[in-house]
Amino acid sequence: MTRSDTAPPVPARSDVRVAHADLAACTARILAARGLAPDRADAAAAALCHGDLTGVRSHGLANLARIYLPALHSGRIDPAAEPRVLSDLGACLLVDARRALGLWQAGAAVDLAVERARHHGAGLVWVRGATHFGCAGHHAARAAEHGMVGIVAANCGRQRIAPPPGGRRPLLGTNPLAVAAPALPGRPFVLDMSTTAVPTGRVREAARAGRAIPEGWLADDLGRPVTDPAAFDRGEAHLRWLGQGEGAYKGFGLGLAVEVLAALVPGAGLGPWPDPGAGGAAPADDDIGFLAAAFAPAALRAGFADDARTLFAEVLACPPTDPASPVRYPGWPEAERAAEHRRTGVPLAEAVYRELAAAAAAAGTAAPALIGGV
Amino acid sequence: MTRSDTAPPVPARSDVRVAHADLAACTARILAARGLAPDRADAAAAALCHGDLTGVRSHGLANLARIYLPALHSGRIDPAAEPRVLSDLGACLLVDARRALGLWQAGAAVDLAVERARHHGAGLVWVRGATHFGCAGHHAARAAEHGMVGIVAANCGRQRIAPPPGGRRPLLGTNPLAVAAPALPGRPFVLDMSTTAVPTGRVREAARAGRAIPEGWLADDLGRPVTDPAAFDRGEAHLRWLGQGEGAYKGFGLGLAVEVLAALVPGAGLGPWPDPGAGGAAPADDDIGFLAAAFAPAALRAGFADDARTLFAEVLACPPTDPASPVRYPGWPEAERAAEHRRTGVPLAEAVYRELAAAAAAAGTAAPALIGGV
Numbered sequence: 038m039t040r041s042d043t044a045p046p047v048p049a050r051s052d053v054r055v056a057h058a059d060l061a062a063c064t065a066r067i068l069a070a071r072g073l074a075p076d077r078a079d080a081a082a083a084a085l086c087h088g089d090l091t092g093v094r095s096h097g098l099a100n101l102a103r104i105y106l107p108a109l110h111s112g113r114i115d116p117a118a119e120p121r122v123l124s125d126l127g128a129c130l131l132v133d134a135r136r137a138l139g140l141w142q143a144g145a146a147v148d149l150a151v152e153r154a155r156h157h158g159a160g161l162v163w164v165r166g167a168t169h170f171g172c173a174g175h176h177a178a179r180a181a182e183h184g185m186v187g188i189v190a191a192n193c194g195r196q197r198i199a200p201p202p203g204g205r206r207p208l209l210g211t212n213p214l215a216v217a218a219p220a221l222p223g224r225p226f227v228l229d230m231s232t233t234a235v236p237t238g239r240v241r242e243a244a245r246a247g248r249a250i251p252e253g254w255l256a257d258d259l260g261r262p263v264t265d266p267a268a269f270d271r272g273e274a275h276l277r278w279l280g281q282g283e284g285a286y287k288g289f290g291l292g293l294a295v296e297v298l299a300a301l302v303p304g305a306g307l308g309p310w311p312d313p314g315a316g317g318a319a320p321a322d323d324d325i326g327f328l329a330a331a332f333a334p335a336a337l338r339a340g341f342a343d344d345a346r347t348l349f350a351e352v353l354a355c356p357p358t359d360p361a362s363p364v365r366y367p368g369w370p371e372a373e374r375a376a377e378h379r380r381t382g383v384p385l386a387e388a389v390y391r392e393l394a395a396a397a398a399a400a401g402t403a404a405p406a407l408i409g410g411v
Numbered sequence: 412m413t414r415s416d417t418a419p420p421v422p423a424r425s426d427v428r429v430a431h432a433d434l435a436a437c438t439a440r441i442l443a444a445r446g447l448a449p450d451r452a453d454a455a456a457a458a459l460c461h462g463d464l465t466g467v468r469s470h471g472l473a474n475l476a477r478i479y480l481p482a483l484h485s486g487r488i489d490p491a492a493e494p495r496v497l498s499d500l501g502a503c504l505l506v507d508a509r510r511a512l513g514l515w516q517a518g519a520a521v522d523l524a525v526e527r528a529r530h531h532g533a534g535l536v537w538v539r540g541a542t543h544f545g546c547a548g549h550h551a552a553r554a555a556e557h558g559m560v561g562i563v564a565a566n567c568g569r570q571r572i573a574p575p576p577g578g579r580r581p582l583l584g585t586n587p588l589a590v591a592a593p594a595l596p597g598r599p600f601v602l603d604m605s606t607t608a609v610p611t612g613r614v615r616e617a618a619r620a621g622r623a624i625p626e627g628w629l630a631d632d633l634g635r636p637v638t639d640p641a642a643f644d645r646g647e648a649h650l651r652w653l654g655q656g657e658g659a660y661k662g663f664g665l666g667l668a669v670e671v672l673a674a675l676v677p678g679a680g681l682g683p684w685p686d687p688g689a690g691g692a693a694p695a696d697d698d699i700g701f702l703a704a705a706f707a708p709a710a711l712r713a714g715f716a717d718d719a720r721t722l723f724a725e726v727l728a729c730p731p732t733d734p735a736s737p738v739r740y741p742g743w744p745e746a747e748r749a750a751e752h753r754r755t756g757v758p759l760a761e762a763v764y765r766e767l768a769a770a771a772a773a774a775g776t777a778a779p780a781l782i783g784g785v
Contacts, residue, residue, distance in 0.1 A: 124711045128502035129532030131711040158503030161533050163711060186671060204729035204738040216668040218675070226671065228664035234655075253655050260732045279662075281608075281627050281655035288653075290602035290741040293726070294590040297560060297600065301592070301718055302708045309725035334676045337498045337505040337537065344675055351683035352667070355578035358634045364578040367664040 053390050054382030059405035061086045063397055064101065070400035071109045072116030073138060081140035087175040089383050091371035093229075095238025096172045098385060102392040104169055105140070113323060114138050114168045120145075128157035131303055132164045139170030139325065146329035147179045147187060154185055154333040165305035167191070167325040173215035174229025174368070180217060180331040181225040184342055187217040191327035192300035195320035197308050199233050199276040199292065202285045205258045207275050209308040210322065211236050212295035219342055220349035220366065223376075227368030232292035233276040240269045240276070253277060300326030382408040427764050428756030433779035435460045437771055438475065444774035445483045446490030447512060455514035461549040463757050465745035467603075469612025470546045472759060476766040478543055479514070487697060488512050488542045494519075502531035505677055506538045513544030513699065520703035521553045521561060528559055528707040537677035541565070541699040547589035548603025548742070554705040555591040555599040558716055563589045565701035566674040569694035571682050573607050573650040573666065576659045579632045581649050583682040584696065585610050586669035593716055594723035594740065597750075601742030606666035607650040614640045614650070627651060674700030756782040 064082035069075055085105070088097025108114040118137035122130055130149065134142050146162045153160030170176065173189040180187025193210020200207045211231035220226040234254050243250045244266040255263040255274040263274035278288030300307055305326025313320050334341035355364040378384070385393070394404035438456035443449055459479070462471025482488040492511035496504055504523065508516050520536040527534030544550060547563040554561025567584020574581045585605035594600040608628050617624045618640035629637040629648040642648035652662030674681055679700025687694050708715035729738040752758070759767070768778035 124532075126530075126532040126710060129706075129711065156500075157531070158498075158500040159533060159535050161706070186676060201726060201729055201738045201740075203731050203733065203736050205732055206729050208726060208729055216664075216671070218671045226667065228661075228668050230661045230664060234658060251656065253658070258732070279658055280653050281658075282625065284608060284627070284653055284655075286741065287602075287604045290590075290604060293600065293740060294602050296722070297590070297592045297719075298706075301715070301722055302560060302706060302711070304712050304714065304718065307718070307722055309729075310721050312725065312728075332503075332535070332672075332676060336500060337503065337676070338678050340678065341675070344678065344681070345671075347684050348670070348675055348681055351686065352575060352582060354686075355575055355580050355582055355683075357577050358579055358632070359577065362577050364575045366575075366667060367660065 051387045052384040053387055054384050054408040055390070055405040056408060057086065057090060057379050057383050060089070060098070060383050060385075063393065063402065063405045064098070066402040067101070067106075067393075067396045067400045068116075068138070070402065071106070073141070074117075077138065077141040080144050081138050084140040084144060084171045084175050086383070087172050087375075089385060090375045090378050091172075092374045093172055093371070094386070095236055095242065097389075098393055099389050100169075100171070101396060105138070106396060108168065109138070112136075113321070120164075128153055128159050129161045130163065132162055134164050134167040136166060136168055139168040142167065143170035143173075143176040143189065143191075143327065143329065144179055146327070147176050147189065147331065150187075150329045150331035151180050151183050151185060151333075154180075154331040155336065158333055158336040160331045162329045163299075163303035164327050164329065165300070165303040165324065167305070167327055169322060169325070170327070172229060173213045174217060174227040174371075176329065177215040177217035177229070178225055178227050178368075181219050181227070183331070184219055184333075184335055186332040186334065187215075188330040188332075189213075189215045189327060190295045190299045191325055192296050192305065192308060194300075194322035194325040195306040195308060196322040197320060198237065199278060199289075202278065202289050203260070207308075209289075209292045209296055211276065212292040212299070214291065214295055217368070219345045220368065221346060221353070224349075224369050224372045226349060226366055227371065229367070230279075232288055232295055233278055234288070235276070237269070237276065240266045244270065253281060299328045302326075302328070425761045426758040427761055428758050428782040429764070429779040430782060431460065431464060431753050431757050434463070434472070434757050434759075437767065437776065437779045438472070440776040441475070441767075441770045441774045442479075442490075442512070444776065445480070447515070448491075451512065451515040454518050455512050458514040458518060458545045458549050460757070461546055461749075463759060464749045464752050465546075466748045467546055467745070468760070469610055469616065471763075472767055473763050474543075474545070475770060479512070480770060482542065483512070487695070494538075502527055502533050503535045504537065506536055508538050508541040510540060510542055513542040516541065517544035517547075517550040517563065517565075517701065517703065518553055520701070521550050521563065521705065524561075524703045524705035525554050525557050525559060525707075528554075528705040529710065532707055532710040534705045536703045537673075538701050538703065539674070539677040539679035539698065541679070541701055543696060543699070544701070546603060547587045548591060548601040548745075550703065551589040551591035551603070552599055552601050552742075555593050555601070557705075558593055558707070558709055560706040560708065561589075561591040562704040562706075563587075563701060564669045564673045565699055566670050566679065566682060568674075568696035568699040569680040569682060570696040571694060572611065573652060573663075576652065576663050577634070581682075583663075583666045583670055585650065586666045586673070588665065588669055591742070593719045594742065595720060595727070598723075598743050598746045600723060600740055601745065603741070604653075606662055606669055607652055608662070609650070611643070611650065614643045618644065627655060673702045676700075676702070
């Protein structure tokens, strides 16, 4: 079983490999050169490299030059921002991230939720004014390391990517949802999903590769299927929701539920409002809202960790339809790939490595050494 | 837009109609005759009639004779149970429902969550030892009446209905998830969904009608599509998860996330364990676990109710692909149908009315008067 949002982890011929520690250290130096404090740069680099480490390339180093460096340059992300607590009720907090780098700040919000959950059973940190944070599952999994259940749900700020079923105009983003929990040792349960059929990265990946896409991913203004992935960035097609046929109302409903929980509750930017109008500029993912929650079963009852191991061991023990493909749970394949890449090096597309090397040079630091081609 | 899990609300020729107040009062009398205290019988009757009132017949009066009366008779549901608080941390509680009737007790758990959320920003009531509670959305919507966001998520106790993708053996139930929030006046947002492609009620409904079902609903032991709905109750087909193709890993992941949040955290019965074995009796939905949560945005910030109205008004204002089908959000069509049925009477299948009349006679009380055929 693979994470539904990820590309198949098949390294391309043009991939290069670098040691994970070198990659993370170089990324941290690049971010520090942009004004991040060292501990924040380290945490952000770990979050960004997590994408490539686990095979989720759409949320990895490819976004350094595409999203994070331009946003740090333009001021949409403030490297020195000090998030401010606006309300503190003990178990619940409202935080203004003040455009802090989400790659670091989302993890800090989960850590705060974990701390509160120790005393209250649950910690819920609602954040507004946030920025792009990479893999939601990476942050949610911090709670699982403490024996807790973690949830990270985010909207995409004012960005509009997918229309409601039966609607002509995009209203919401891909609104990711991650749930993590302790499972087998070293193999936590980590569900990390967009509420759309796929995230935008999958569509752009197919466009770059010149591959047609399946019918369920994109639709035009009238709801008709589109299989040319390049139509998405031409504005001729929109993402569809998770769920086939009438089931798309569940995907849309989940996307709306994330919009409510992650953005409406803390008062962050919303996809549907204000409407930029027909001639207006496409709104960006500014003023993102997210919820970082941790639940501490050990505060409520004994035996949770043992029960979690039993539950997930039974999932793994389910007889497979194909004996060559054992049953897995979300998080397992990513942990397997991470372990392999820690041993053998992290594969990167050559173009991404070149972008990283250029960013390193601009920061006056060395690029990670190549281990070799694949 | 319609609730994805519901049958199309087209009354059959053989439907009869009864006044909603009469229907609820008769149902309450039947439950009271089985030992429910009057206020609990009233709340349970309202929850059960909610299915027919809103057009979600799979969770309505049809279940009185199929699920609730037999379980009250056999002792699987204890009409006089007093749920016990096992842990109380302020914002979070762990409750043993002690086999109380879920139709009443789930609403009481939401009310308790609402009360705690007033002071702590969030109230989270984890329940084990619970029984079938009908429509999750009906209970979650109680929080929306107080201006809060409500969540109700439940597993199906030890019942096993759907196998993991790539697995041969069912491990989990349909694991419903409901999220409710204030939206337009009298029209709350209520997402109420199974994490499987459809709930079992939709399959059985097609089997009764002799209709073939679409390919995405059922699969055999080897994962091949099954379009004969009767194969489900013959044990020859299992439910599939929400999400087409590889997207099924999201549906399965959501089902597992609900199993974790709703049953593993409170220590309720689990689908995957203990394995009944090849010759074992099919485990029933005993020792259900659920989470009833309420979040109080007003405790964190001002302006939430206005922002909610703005957000959902923008959804309704989205230009439709078909001018005759305006865009709706989950909860709107159900509220429309409920308003209509309150005016014109609640349609019931004739067979369901006959069962109700028989149960009323057994309880020594009158059946609701017929308004007439449709």
